Amino acid sequence: xxxxxxxxxxxxxxxxxxxxxxxxxxxxxxxxxxxxxxxxxxxxxxxxxxxxxxxxxxxxxxxxxxxxxxxxx
Amino acid sequence: xxxxxxxxxxxxxxxxxxxxxxxxxxxxxxxxxxxxxxxxxxxxxxxxxxxxxxxxxxxxxxxxxxxxxxxxxxxxxxxxxxxxxxxxxxxxxxxxxxxxxxxxxxxxxxxxxxxxxxxxxxxxxxxxxxxxxxxxxxxxxxxxxxxxxxxxxxxxxxxxxxxxxxxxxxxxxxxxxxxxxxxxxxxxxxxxxxxxxxxxxxxxxxxxxxxxxxxxxxxxxxxxxxxxxxxxxxxxxxxxxxxxxxxxxxxxxxxxxxxxxxxxxxxxxxxxxxxxxxxxxxxxxxxxxxxxxxxxxxxxxxxxxxxxxxxxxxxxxxxxxxxxxxxxxxxxxxxxxxxxxxxxxxxxxxxxxxxxxxxxxxxxxxxxxxxxxxxxxxxxxxxxxxxxxxxxxxxxxxxxxxxxxxxxxxxxxxxxxxxxxxxxxxxxxxxxxxxxxxxxxxxxxxxxxxxxxxxxxxxxxxxxxxxxxxxxxxxxxxxxxxxxxxxxxxxxxxxxxxxxxxxxxxxxxxxxxxxxxxxxxxxxxxxxxxxxxxx
Numbered sequence: 001x002x003x004x005x006x007x008x009x010x011x012x013x014x015x016x017x018x019x020x021x022x023x024x025x026x027x028x029x030x031x032x033x034x035x036x037x038x039x040x041x042x043x044x045x046x047x048x049x050x051x052x053x054x055x056x057x058x059x060x061x062x063x064x065x066x067x068x069x070x071x072x073x
Numbered sequence: 074x075x076x077x078x079x080x081x082x083x084x085x086x087x088x089x090x091x092x093x094x095x096x097x098x099x100x101x102x103x104x105x106x107x108x109x110x111x112x113x114x115x116x117x118x119x120x121x122x123x124x125x126x127x128x129x130x131x132x133x134x135x136x137x138x139x140x141x142x143x144x145x146x147x148x149x150x151x152x153x154x155x156x157x158x159x160x161x162x163x164x165x166x167x168x169x170x171x172x173x174x175x176x177x178x179x180x181x182x183x184x185x186x187x188x189x190x191x192x193x194x195x196x197x198x199x200x201x202x203x204x205x206x207x208x209x210x211x212x213x214x215x216x217x218x219x220x221x222x223x224x225x226x227x228x229x230x231x232x233x234x235x236x237x238x239x240x241x242x243x244x245x246x247x248x249x250x251x252x253x254x255x256x257x258x259x260x261x262x263x264x265x266x267x268x269x270x271x272x273x274x275x276x277x278x279x280x281x282x283x284x285x286x287x288x289x290x291x292x293x294x295x296x297x298x299x300x301x302x303x304x305x306x307x308x309x310x311x312x313x314x315x316x317x318x319x320x321x322x323x324x325x326x327x328x329x330x331x332x333x334x335x336x337x338x339x340x341x342x343x344x345x346x347x348x349x350x351x352x353x354x355x356x357x358x359x360x361x362x363x364x365x366x367x368x369x370x371x372x373x374x375x376x377x378x379x380x381x382x383x384x385x386x387x388x389x390x391x392x393x394x395x396x397x398x399x400x401x402x403x404x405x406x407x408x409x410x411x412x413x414x415x416x417x418x419x420x421x422x423x424x425x426x427x428x429x430x431x432x433x434x435x436x437x438x439x440x441x442x443x444x445x446x447x448x449x450x451x452x453x454x455x456x457x458x459x460x461x462x463x464x465x466x467x468x469x470x471x472x473x474x475x476x477x478x479x480x481x482x483x484x485x486x487x488x489x490x491x492x493x494x495x496x497x498x499x500x501x502x503x504x505x506x507x508x509x510x511x512x513x514x515x516x517x518x519x520x521x522x523x524x525x526x527x528x529x530x531x532x533x534x535x536x537x538x539x540x541x542x543x544x545x546x547x548x549x550x551x552x553x554x555x556x557x558x559x560x561x562x563x564x565x566x567x568x569x570x571x572x573x574x575x576x577x578x579x580x581x582x583x584x585x586x587x588x589x590x591x592x593x594x595x596x597x598x599x600x601x602x603x604x605x606x607x608x
Contacts, residue, residue, distance in 0.1 A: 005597055012329075015590070041143075042552045045545055049147060053541065061325040061594075069322045070598050 002071040012062030020055040023047070096225050097237045099291050103173050103284040104218045104238055106277065108245025109252075110180040111145065111211050113273045114204060115344075116249050120270040124188045125196045144201060145208035146544025152212020153532030154311060160217050160528035161310035164301070165224070165294045168528070169217035170285065176210035177281025179203045184274025212540065216532030219515035224294040224524070229384055235515040236380020240373055242511070243504070246343060247369045250362045252276060257359070296524050310529040314522075323521055324534050330599045331517065332538025334396040334591025335510040337584035340543035341403065341550075342503035343369075345580070348547050349407065350496065353554070353577045354414035357465075357485040360493065367497045372504035379512030388513035393595050395509025396588045402506075403581045406499050411577060413495040414488060419458040448472055449480070461489035542587055550580025 023046040031043035064070065114121065152172075160168035183203045189196045218238050226234040252273045260269040292298075300306050307313050315321050343365075350361045383391050450470040457463050465485045470477040488496070514535075522530040557576035564571050573579060 001597070008593075008597065012594075042549065045143065045548065049541060049545065053537065057325060058329060058590075061322075061329050064322045064325065065598070069318075070326065072600065 002068065005065055005070050006068055009062045009065030009067075012065060013059050014062075016055050016057075016059035016062060019058070020051055023051045023054070093225055093234060096291065097222060097234060099284075099287045100169075100218045100222050101237050101241050103169065103288055104214060105241040105245050105248065106280045106284050107173065107176045107211055107214045108242045109248050109280070110176050110245075110277050111207055112246045112249040113180065113252070113277070114145065114183065114207065116246075116253055117270050117273065120266060121200070123266075124270075125186070125200045126189065143545060143548065145204045145211075146540040148205050148208035149212035149536040149540030149544070150533055152209035153216060153536040154212075154529065155209065156213020157216055157314075157529035157532040158310045160213070160220070161307050161526055165217050165221045165297055165528065166288070166291055169214055169221065170288050172210045172213040172217065173281060173284055173288065176207055176214065177277055177285075179206040179210065180274050180277040180281075183207075184271040184277075208540070212532065212536045216528050216535060220519055220528050220531065221294050223516060223519035224296040231519070232383035232388060232513050232516040233377065233381040235519070236377045236383075236512045238515055239380065239511050240376045242339075243343065243369050243373050243376065243507075247366055247373075249273070250366055254359065254362055254366075300524050305525055307525040310526045314526045314530040314533070320522070320526065320530060324530055326594070326598055327518060327521055327531070328534035328537055330591060330595035331392060331514060332534045333542045334399075334538075334588040334595065335392065335514055336538035336540075336543025337546050337587045338396055338399045338510045339507050339539065340546040341399070341581070341584045342500070342507040345547045345550055345584075346410075346500045346503055348551065349410065349577075350414065350500075352551070353411070355464075355484040355486050356414060356496075357487050360487055364493060364497055365500060368500035368504050371497075371501050372508055375505055375508035376512040379509050380516070383513035383516065388517040389595065389599050391513050392510045392517065393592055395506045395511075396592045396595070398509070399503075399506045400585050400589045400592060402502070403585055404578055406502060407578050407581060408575060410496060410499050411575070413492045413499065414486070416456075416458070416462070416464060416486065419460060419462055422457040422459055450477060458489070460491070462492065463487045546584055549583045552580075553583060554578070554580035 028043040028047035028051070031039040032047075034040055034043075156168050156172055159171070180203075183200060186192075186196055186199045186203070192199075215238075218241075219235055222238055223231055223235050256269055256272050257265050293301075297306075313320065314324065346368075347361060347365050350356045350364060351358065356364070379391050448471065450472050451467060452470070453465065453467045455463055455465045463486070465487075466482060467484075468482040469480045471480050518531040518535060519527060554577050557573040557579035561571045561573055561576050
């Protein structure tokens with residue numbers, strides 16, 4: 001179980017990177033140039049709220065898992 | 074402080090059953106009022122936007138959307154940090170008294186702010202500031218109430234007792250809808266839109282005053298009092314919670330293994346369901362509110378049931394079962410909701426002389442509200458269906474040079490009894506998932522962190538999970554489904570295949586993906602065996 005937790009740490013880090021690419025590059029950046037508030041608001045939410053939380057938080061969680069911080073005795 | 078022999082002993086004895094019931098009541102009333110205050114803004118968002126955020130000004134419109142949908146939620150984690158720190162240093166009782174006063178005053182003042190027509194752009198700015206204060210107060214309140222109750226409760230009944238605090242969020246939504254429905258029924262529509270919408274905000278100050286009186290009589294949590302007497306209170310809870318790697322990894326685990334999934338399940342079941350019913354299905358506001366209220370009435374006792382059950386079989390798998398069921402069932406449930414609430418397939422009443430089946434003849438149309446010389450023409454009519462469903466359709470036309478051009482059309486559907494109760498059942502199912510994830514979570518979070526930094530450590534993941542991942546759910550989901558609908562419309566115009574079979578379900582990918590990640594993280598990484606709170 002500890003090995004599974006550890007290797008899943010890589011999955012969480014990859015997922016964080018993928019979410020960052022999707023939210024920031026694919027979704028947020030193209031919408032910033034839109035004149036419509038209904039486009040800019042999700043862009044702001046993706047870029048400044050969800051991306052830092054998911055990339056930073058899930059990435060760090062994955063890193064801790066990879067470093068065996070969540071291993072059970 | 075020098076420790077006394079008494080304070081050096083083991084954990085204080087839990088409160089007696091009668092005393093505990095009093096503690097629960099006092100804590101719950103205050104927390105319920107905070108939720109009421111927080112939700113009243115959302116429930117009245119439509120009226121508020123017309124009073125404080127007039128259309129035609131892009132900056133003000135942007136401000137309005139931010140204020141209405143996001144600001145109060147996004148600021149909650151900051152409230153968790155500010156008041157969590159205070160609660161771990163000064164004490165639980167005084168901190169959540171402060172949050173209650175802050176919330177009550179902010180809510181009351183929102184009801185007093187003059188409209189945009191009177192004070193201009195200062196109106197939306199004031200409302201935004203007050204909404205931020207509401208979010209800060211809520212961020213500080215919940216962790217305090219949950220911690221306070223948990224630190225009084227015996228270990229083998231902690232899930233049961235804290236689950237009463239968990240009912241307050243749903244009860245707060247219920248009370249806010251109930252107050253709005255009552256005030257609306259006492260005033261005519263024009264009076265309510267003119268000034269009556271302020272009454273629910275003003276009522277808050279009375280409830281808060283009552284709750285303050287009750288809470289002033291409460292004593293400090295025994296575990297915190299003991300820690301304080303022994304000089305074990307943290308001097309820098311923020312640093313200990315988030316600067317200490319050992320503790321911070323549990324904060325991340327609580328967030329990604331529990332509160333993120335719990336937050337999206339909660340906001341899907343209680344808020345997106347309402348938004349879906351009102352916007353996608355166009356159900357009339359009053360019937361939509363009654364529908365949600367019935368679902369909440371039937372489901373609310375399950376918060377306590379699952380809290381009680383978590384004392385017997387553990388908290389982890391109940392919460393994860395709620396998330397797993399949500400992941401598997403959301404699309405089928407919303408597909409069934411669409412079938413139950415949509416007008417597709419219903420047989421219209423055939424009126425003699427009608428222009429089309431179900432449309433009343435011109436002579437009995439409700440109104441063609443235009444006079445010679447008007448630049449706008451409003452036409453209202455009601456479509457009636459054999460099963461008793463009605464759809465009131467209002468179309469506004471611009472008149473120019475004898476020509477009319479449709480500006481916009483709105484629809485308000487009143488469903489037949491059968492469809493109404495079917496929707497109540499489907500929303501009930503979603504709220505049942507909410508009770509599974511939310512009923513045991515206060516006890517779970519309290520048990521994850523030690524007394525000296527508990528308020529701070531549990532509040533942050535709770536409010537990021539609920540305030541941000543959960544609170545943004547309706548906005549993100551609405552955006553995703555609107556985008557899918559627009560893509561289908563574009564494909565239809567271009568004559569190509571539709572990219573989405575059910576575009577109205579696309580918004581559900583947000584809660585499904587986040588709950589699925591939480592389920593896997595929770596299942597593998599959470600131990601769920603720690604039941605101590607006296608550490």
